[in-house]
Amino acid sequence: MKSFKPMLWASLVALVVGTAGRAAPAESQKSSALNNDPHLVGWWKFDETTGKNAADSSGKNHHGTLEGGASFDTLSTSGRIGGAIKFEGKDDCIRIAGWKGVCGQKARTIAAWIKASAPSGAIISWGTEEPGKMWTFGYVRGRIGVVPKGGYYYMKAETHDDTWHHVAVVLQEASPPNLHDHVKLFKDGEPAEVHDIGLLDLWPIDTGDKLDVVIGKRFKGLIDDLRVYDRVLSEDEINALFKMQGDSQSNKNTK
Template sequence: MFKAISSIIGTLLMLIITIALVGFSYSYISGVFTTKTAEVFYVVDSLNDTVTISNSGTAVVNSMRATLDGNSIPIAVVPNIQGLVGYWSFNEGSGSTASDNSGNRNIGSLINGPMWIDGKYGKAIQFDGVDDGIKQNDGSNVNIVGDITVEAWVKPTLGSDSTVVHKDGQYSLLVRGGTGFVTWADSSIWSYATFGNQNIGLQANTWQHLVATDTGGTVRLYLDGQDKFNKPFGGFLTATNAIMHIGCYSGTDVCSTNFFNGAIDEVRIYNRALSESEIKQLYSGLILPGQLATIKPLATLTSGKHTLRLCTSSMCSTAVLTIR
């Protein structure tokens, strides 16, 4: 729920909120901080293990960092862009399921023991290229009709053909093994061969931001925020009854081939084709004036009181974090 505050530029109000992290209850103690800059943000609300902030200033927030009790901690900054229907951050770090952070409850079940590892942001999943995968529950919101965006941070080993995201007969994003070329298929033309293998500069053993958009017959491939390739291809997506998988090709709703060889993090599905500027935002974590963003602390916290310090590129503020 939005909590209104004064719009006076130069004042930062950290509202009292409560969030849940690692089974504890966390409370931010309110405080008022002043600044001379037009780069201003404030806390709007919280949900589970995330905090929503708003950039209420006139400058772009192009970086944000945090310390807990004087020690730097990692955070994930995700601009709130419309159309998100599935989001798997893999920050559980253990267990046999992967939660859907979009709120749509597309929970993934890990198949054949892919490993939890340190990722691009927080934790990620390491796939062995042999028989690993993640099977989503049958969520209607990823059964997309029309336009789509598929986004992920990938760290491939390029040893074999590697599926990033696959929903049989509807949409599929694949990295070719020996070359690192990228290909696509969708319900309008279910053929990797017709789309072709595209050299967009994907490298082995390094984290890269890979995005495919499909809008009304034009498919675009982005790498690290840059539009690397586009071509006319088919038309709009149509619905199928297939179940979506991450990390494997599933012809009969069972992982069967093209198992991803490497690591995947921060998978997101949108029910529209994002613009190049939106994709650049997601790659860089930029928060535009007037825009909301989700901040996720990626640290395990113990009960008691902690000092949390949030900083942008030009201002900082401090709050007391009480963990019960």
């Protein structure tokens, strides 16, 4: 068999290098689009190391304040991306004073990195303490899911293994939306298999606006790069968000 001519080898090398070179800008564009999305209404990186204030990087000024005698001086730690906050699962939490979250039947997406050491507590919550009026994303019966108060909807897979996991939830807008038909859960960039809970997953959702947004209430473990969008992110976007964030740290999904 005759060997390839030098010109052909050069062409093949140029093609491979060119294709690889175009991949990085594509990922960078996805990252930029998700970070600068006008529907990103809350983004807490938790990179602070001192004080009691958690900055909102969405540009919407939904800054938070640590409560329960906690501060970043004691709760700041190394995160999945930069720094993270470590909640003790007691009375420590972050309150976004004056912001009521994404309310009513409006579409929304929440995404975060978590490293939980116990299957309890909320990643983020808001609403009104009435049936169907709360919106809590966190642990439900030991699994990550959603509680609108009255019903619940959660994934089968465990995530409290003291390992970093990317979790997300999407609510599609409807009149009214319900857990079964309009909520999707994601784990590590992929749609999660959901536990069958019968009629409870048909509970209607109409989130109230009485309570401030609270992060980390009774959560035990680390939370990093928490985002709230007031629109539905597609499966591809959530996967891109997971990959974008996951690739930014060398020890991917490690303890």
